[in-house]
Amino acid sequence: MKKVEIAVGIVRSHDGKIFITQRGESSHLAGFWEFPGGKIEPNETPFETLQREIAEEIDIHIHKAKFLKTVQHQYNDRALTIHAYLIEEWDGEPFAAEGQPSRWVDEEELNADEFPDANRTIIEMLKNLDKDFN
Numbered sequence: 001m002k003k004v005e006i007a008v009g010i011v012r013s014h015d016g017k018i019f020i021t022q023r024g025e026s027s028h029l030a031g032f033w034e035f036p037g038g039k040i041e042p043n044e045t046p047f048e049t050l051q052r053e054i055a056e057e058i059d060i061h062i063h064k065a066k067f068l069k070t071v072q073h074q075y076n077d078r079a080l081t082i083h084a085y086l087i088e089e090w091d092g093e094p095f096a097a098e099g100q101p102s103r104w105v106d107e108e109e110l111n112a113d114e115f116p117d118a119n120r121t122i123i124e125m126l127k128n129l130d131k132d133f134n
């Protein structure tokens with residue numbers, strides 16, 4: 001079984017909107033929405049991967065990121081580990097630098113059904129975080 005380990009960023013604006021991108025037509029889980037990020041390369045820490053992938057995919061420079069959660073998920077063809085970070089301070093304006101569809105979505109309107117199954121617990125945690133603070 002193929003093992004894949006990734007780092008993803010939940011980019012959240014001060015007014016509670018999250019920047020998400022859509023997976024390309026020919027990729028694994030095509031058409032689902034995702035948090036920008038990608039595979040950890042040899043000799044990279046998850047945070048280094050996060051900085052690199054976020055720069056490549058949405059062209060922002062991270063100032064501060066808060067580690068949220070690591071989740072594991074078994075797909076048919078791969079065992080996936082996701083390290084998820086919350087990014088609330090950055091330089092630049094996020095855009096889909098690789099030409100993929102993208103949008104800002106209100107956190108309350110994040111719909112786990114539009115994301116791969118592995119994202120479900122991350123989205124739940126995100127919504128619960130705010131309950132604790134509000």
Ligand SMILES: Nc1nc2c([nH]c(=O)n2[C@@H]2O[C@H](COP(=O)(O)OP(=O)(O)OP(=O)(O)O)[C@@H](O)[C@H]2O)c(=O)[nH]1
Pocket residue numbers: 004006008027028029033034035036037038039080116117118119
């Ligand atoms: N970037 C990203 N990948 C995710 C998320 N949720 C999720 O299950 N994945 C899965 O994590 C794996 C790594 O995604 P990736 O963007 O780095 O890699 P990729 O499309 O080049 O993968 P591939 O070449 O195996 O198709 C993919 O299998 C993707 O479907 C997410 O929120 N963000």
Ligand SMILES: [Mg+2]
Pocket residue numbers: 036037038039
């Ligand atoms: Mg990627």
